[in-house]
Amino acid sequence: MTESVYKIIELVGTSASSWEEAAKNAIETASKTLKDLRIAEITKLDLRMENGKVVAYRARVNLSFKYEK
Amino acid sequence: MTESVYKIIELVGTSASSWEEAAKNAIETASKTLKDLRIAEITKLDLRMENGKVVAYRARVNLSFKYEK
Amino acid sequence: MTESVYKIIELVGTSASSWEEAAKNAIETASKTLKDLRIAEITKLDLRMENGKVVAYRARVNLSFKYEK
Amino acid sequence: MTESVYKIIELVGTSASSWEEAAKNAIETASKTLKDLRIAEITKLDLRMENGKVVAYRARVNLSFKYEK
Amino acid sequence: MTESVYKIIELVGTSASSWEEAAKNAIETASKTLKDLRIAEITKLDLRMENGKVVAYRARVNLSFKYEK
Amino acid sequence: MTESVYKIIELVGTSASSWEEAAKNAIETASKTLKDLRIAEITKLDLRMENGKVVAYRARVNLSFKYEK
Amino acid sequence: MTESVYKIIELVGTSASSWEEAAKNAIETASKTLKDLRIAEITKLDLRMENGKVVAYRARVNLSFKYEK
Amino acid sequence: MTESVYKIIELVGTSASSWEEAAKNAIETASKTLKDLRIAEITKLDLRMENGKVVAYRARVNLSFKYEK
Amino acid sequence: MTESVYKIIELVGTSASSWEEAAKNAIETASKTLKDLRIAEITKLDLRMENGKVVAYRARVNLSFKYEK
Amino acid sequence: MTESVYKIIELVGTSASSWEEAAKNAIETASKTLKDLRIAEITKLDLRMENGKVVAYRARVNLSFKYEK
Amino acid sequence: MTESVYKIIELVGTSASSWEEAAKNAIETASKTLKDLRIAEITKLDLRMENGKVVAYRARVNLSFKYEK
Amino acid sequence: MTESVYKIIELVGTSASSWEEAAKNAIETASKTLKDLRIAEITKLDLRMENGKVVAYRARVNLSFKYEK
Numbered sequence: 001m002t003e004s005v006y007k008i009i010e011l012v013g014t015s016a017s018s019w020e021e022a023a024k025n026a027i028e029t030a031s032k033t034l035k036d037l038r039i040a041e042i043t044k045l046d047l048r049m050e051n052g053k054v055v056a057y058r059a060r061v062n063l064s065f066k067y068e069k
Numbered sequence: 070m071t072e073s074v075y076k077i078i079e080l081v082g083t084s085a086s087s088w089e090e091a092a093k094n095a096i097e098t099a100s101k102t103l104k105d106l107r108i109a110e111i112t113k114l115d116l117r118m119e120n121g122k123v124v125a126y127r128a129r130v131n132l133s134f135k136y137e138k
Numbered sequence: 139m140t141e142s143v144y145k146i147i148e149l150v151g152t153s154a155s156s157w158e159e160a161a162k163n164a165i166e167t168a169s170k171t172l173k174d175l176r177i178a179e180i181t182k183l184d185l186r187m188e189n190g191k192v193v194a195y196r197a198r199v200n201l202s203f204k205y206e207k
Numbered sequence: 208m209t210e211s212v213y214k215i216i217e218l219v220g221t222s223a224s225s226w227e228e229a230a231k232n233a234i235e236t237a238s239k240t241l242k243d244l245r246i247a248e249i250t251k252l253d254l255r256m257e258n259g260k261v262v263a264y265r266a267r268v269n270l271s272f273k274y275e276k
Numbered sequence: 277m278t279e280s281v282y283k284i285i286e287l288v289g290t291s292a293s294s295w296e297e298a299a300k301n302a303i304e305t306a307s308k309t310l311k312d313l314r315i316a317e318i319t320k321l322d323l324r325m326e327n328g329k330v331v332a333y334r335a336r337v338n339l340s341f342k343y344e345k
Numbered sequence: 346m347t348e349s350v351y352k353i354i355e356l357v358g359t360s361a362s363s364w365e366e367a368a369k370n371a372i373e374t375a376s377k378t379l380k381d382l383r384i385a386e387i388t389k390l391d392l393r394m395e396n397g398k399v400v401a402y403r404a405r406v407n408l409s410f411k412y413e414k
Numbered sequence: 415m416t417e418s419v420y421k422i423i424e425l426v427g428t429s430a431s432s433w434e435e436a437a438k439n440a441i442e443t444a445s446k447t448l449k450d451l452r453i454a455e456i457t458k459l460d461l462r463m464e465n466g467k468v469v470a471y472r473a474r475v476n477l478s479f480k481y482e483k
Numbered sequence: 484m485t486e487s488v489y490k491i492i493e494l495v496g497t498s499a500s501s502w503e504e505a506a507k508n509a510i511e512t513a514s515k516t517l518k519d520l521r522i523a524e525i526t527k528l529d530l531r532m533e534n535g536k537v538v539a540y541r542a543r544v545n546l547s548f549k550y551e552k
Numbered sequence: 553m554t555e556s557v558y559k560i561i562e563l564v565g566t567s568a569s570s571w572e573e574a575a576k577n578a579i580e581t582a583s584k585t586l587k588d589l590r591i592a593e594i595t596k597l598d599l600r601m602e603n604g605k606v607v608a609y610r611a612r613v614n615l616s617f618k619y620e621k
Numbered sequence: 622m623t624e625s626v627y628k629i630i631e632l633v634g635t636s637a638s639s640w641e642e643a644a645k646n647a648i649e650t651a652s653k654t655l656k657d658l659r660i661a662e663i664t665k666l667d668l669r670m671e672n673g674k675v676v677a678y679r680a681r682v683n684l685s686f687k688y689e690k
Numbered sequence: 691m692t693e694s695v696y697k698i699i700e701l702v703g704t705s706a707s708s709w710e711e712a713a714k715n716a717i718e719t720a721s722k723t724l725k726d727l728r729i730a731e732i733t734k735l736d737l738r739m740e741n742g743k744v745v746a747y748r749a750r751v752n753l754s755f756k757y758e759k
Numbered sequence: 760m761t762e763s764v765y766k767i768i769e770l771v772g773t774s775a776s777s778w779e780e781a782a783k784n785a786i787e788t789a790s791k792t793l794k795d796l797r798i799a800e801i802t803k804l805d806l807r808m809e810n811g812k813v814v815a816y817r818a819r820v821n822l823s824f825k826y827e828k
Contacts (some may be wrong), residue, residue, distance in 0.1 A: 598732060
């Protein structure tokens with residue numbers, strides 16, 4: 001693995017039910033086009049409200065994948 | 070919206086079951102008196118134990134709302 | 139001054155033209171009810187867009203004032 | 208305790224003699240109106256000088272108390 | 277409590293289902309040998325993927341317990 | 346909005362006159378190809394000098410937009 | 415000294431009178447079993463209250479000592 | 484350029500009108516005696532008030548210049 | 553240079569021998585497709601082990617280049 | 622005050638008895654040559670040990686003073 | 691791997707020649723007693739001087755390993 | 760040592776070959792005029808490129824030395 005180069009991108013996933021789902025949505029969307037995803041770090045959690053109710057949990061994630069140029 | 074002023078307060082919600090519930094408790098309590106809450110940022114997560122068991126998940130949240138003076 | 143107690147609050151001001159105006163709006167709104175404001179620290183700058191245009195500059199400020207209880 | 212909501216406020220205490228006194232002044236002033244204070248975190252220490260002498264030690268503290276709405 | 281000394285250790289718990297479970301696993305494993313655990317702070321959340329799917333939620337926690345020397 | 350995924354990119358805008366212009370340049374350039382930009386966070390401000398004069402204000406901004414894969 | 419390996423541990427000392435005493439308690443307890451302690455960095459200061467009074471000053475310290483394996 | 488040594492100093496500029504002017508004041512004052520200034524990073528923005536009005540914008544800047552010893 | 557817009561990307565380079573080589577690998581790979589790279593900031597260093605031996609040094613770098621849209 | 626320029630320097634004071642004394646030593650030494658010192662921020666506290674005993678409290682302070690060039 | 695618990699410890703390695711050697715010394719010393727080490731994060735780099743010469747490069751590393759209780 | 764005062768300065772060293780050399784250059788240049796340098800902390804690492812090649816490794820270091828006023 002030693003001479004590889006990886007790229008890190010930052011995505012925000014959202015979910016009506018949990019931060020786990022929010023992160024999973026971001027990752028599974030990314031995995032359609034990016035290969036070899038292994039670790040995603042959470043860099044921020046927040047949530048959106050409407051009329052005093054929580055309507056979305058959001059998780060910001062850092063994803064690394066092989067950079068093929 | 071451009072000339073409005075908002076105030077940010079920091080609350081800690083607790084829940085026996087999850088951080089999502091903990092944050093939701095903080096927000097829904099706040100929304101009884103504060104209007105126009107839209108985004109809550111998580112600034113800290115921790116949990117309390119008793120006798121080696123988790124008894125409460127706690128989420129510290131930053132809430133912004135219209136500052137009417 | 140030595141035995142005084144101060145309280146710090148965090149406000150977000152907005153302006154259509156600049157971060158200086160945004161911070162000034164927050165402070166001048168606060169100064170209607172709070173006395174003895176002297177220093178405001180900027181803790182975050184951001185801006186809102188609509189249709190690809192900037193519509194508001196926002197400045198988050200920490201303000202301290204005398205805490206009279 | 209599990210479903211409670213707490214609020215966090217930030218105060219600055221000052222003292223002519225030490226940061227311990229500065230923090231204590233902030234807390235004891237707050238405790239006149241706030242109930243159930245348990246932990247105060249120090250977020251900043253500084254000091255004021257006049258004519259090359261220290262005239263006040265200042266401690267910024269984060270205090271949490273029950274949020275009763 | 278005033279003259280006690282505590283030690284802080286950092287553990288990483290993992291779970292296939294949630295960060296709450298991940299933290300709980302770390303804590304309950306630690307509580308087999310450490311006494312008087314009361315608060316655990318989350319210092320990092322991440323997750324591991326395999327073949328584009330989330331396989332583990334991981335929570336890094338700071339735990340304090342009585343240091344008996 | 347709840348199941349959407351967003352991507353965050355970081356740009357640096359420059360301007361001979363102000364940080365507001367610098368950020369605006371970055372955003373308006375990005376908005377030619379990215380849709381649905383709403384909030385841009387400032388992550389760094391600096392400036393370039395030549396011969397003891399300021400020649401450019403620079404603002405580093407984080408922009409989020411819909412991630413369509 | 416050049417090829418040595420050190421270990422860093424984090425302790426929390428408490429004292430009814432000052433943060434200096436709190437840190438000293440942590441260090442002197444540690445020095446009963448650890449050799450060659452030289453520098454302790456403060457990573458957090460807080461205090462505990464009961465009935466509106468300060469009952470304990472707490473100092474979190476990072477201690478390094480020779481790691482002999 | 485490769486074997487050069489630079490020194491970094493931190494200045495605070497002030498201005499009655501904007502943070503751009505504040506930073507520019509700091510830099511142009513420094514450039515009277517320091518040569519080869521190229522980049523100045525903003526490390527803090529704040530402002531001073533008197534009687535509820537902003538009287539000065541202040542910018543803290545990090546400046547690097549050739550260290551000639 | 554004053555009205556240009558730059559984009560910042562984050563790469564991770566790896567090397568069996570040093571962090572300098574790791575960063576260089578990331579940069580030289582990027583320079584095949586990106587023009588006008590000038591400064592790369594290191595944001596993280598780590599290393600991977602296998603069977604108690606270091607097998608790869610990794611450097612995370614932030615690279616800025618001209619954003620041509 | 623609005624057009625003034627200040628310089629910030631960082632000193633480390635030491636004391637056998639307390640961090641207050643340590644900071645005061647740094648400040649009073651500086652005030653022999655620097656004029657118009659007003660606020661000193663603490664940026665780090667640590668302590669030195671010898672033979673398992675605390676021998677010096679150290680406080681790192683940021684001092685600003687008028688920059689006269 | 692999903693239900694495992696890991697412990698993180700912090701070591702400081704030193705070397706007369708490089709930070710790579712310093713980190714490697716810390717890790718290889720640890721690997722004599724700890725199993726299944728995989729990633730070590732660098733949390734601080736510094737160096738020691740004597741008589742104006744560098745005598746040791748030091749690297750502080752965070753190591754995780756299986757926590758078997 | 761207990762009543763001494765130290766000053767901290769920040770330098771940037773550069774080298775065509777490594778960050779170790781870059782830091783060493785900064786320190787050995789400083790040691791021509793500053794006495795009693797003992798520890799230098801690395802606060803930033805970056806590198807400069809030209810035509811897609813690394814031309815200089817740069818290390819920002821914090822140096823403390825005796826402040827004799």
